[in-house]
Amino acid sequence: MNNKLFFWIKSILAKLFTMIFLGLTVAIMFSLMTTIFKGISNGTDIMQFFLSSINTGIIALAVFELALVINKEYSGHEESESDAVAILRRTIPRFIGTVCIALSLEGLIMVIKYSQLDLAGNLYYPVAIICSTALLLIALAIFLHFTKNTQTSAD
Template sequence: MQNKWVKDISATFFAGLFMFISATMICLAVVHFSEGFQPDVDFVSAVIKSINDLFIALATYELAMGIYKEYRFSEEDNLFDAIRRTVTRFVSVVIIALVLEGLIMIIKYSQLDLAGNLFYPVAVVVAASLLLMALGLFLRWSRVGSA
């Protein structure tokens, strides 16, 4: 009885903390976007910063929702399916953020004639690809009732 109470309070606290961080990142994205309208700031860079902030906010939100669903779990739901959905959503957001960051870095390095540094963004895109393949394997191997 007491264990469930502590578990519920902890889940609510950490989910609330990550929700607060997500809301803070959304506010930061608005600030970065509005800074792009200043004459001495590159607008495209400001938009890219705000998109990166929004992806971090989305990943943090997904983490908060996963914690809340997993640890404040009601008995009638299927825990295995809930965790599988949460992991899939969270890893998908991370993959999208990594690919976007890698592509932005490729464009930036190409524009600045830093072709020698292109292996960094390519490594990020390759890592995102490996993460996507690992997610596919996880989904394949974690299917319930598959032969």
């Protein structure tokens, strides 16, 4: 009985968090469309608002991905698999991949922006972002390498 109550509460909270993150995704996408519309109607430099729009779109994608992971992993049927490492191994790479794409795009956009504005002295910010992304990918690879035995023994 206690296990069923826990599963019910976990399922309700997962659905709640999924709806919150999906709502945030919709709000971010609305903000993106508003930015594009205002940029076009005000005659702003097209490159400037498109770069801003790409950043906003990537953030929306990361929040949407988080909502999908929460919905898939926590609101499903009772799990026969209780191994936390196997659950993390299944969900973390997808989310970290989305974050790494967002960070590397952000770094590349900053490099382009600073290059166009002749602000070469500020290039250490995007370089730090890109290096951090590389370290995050290396950490993910190390995690996947050290947990691969857990995955094969759980199957």
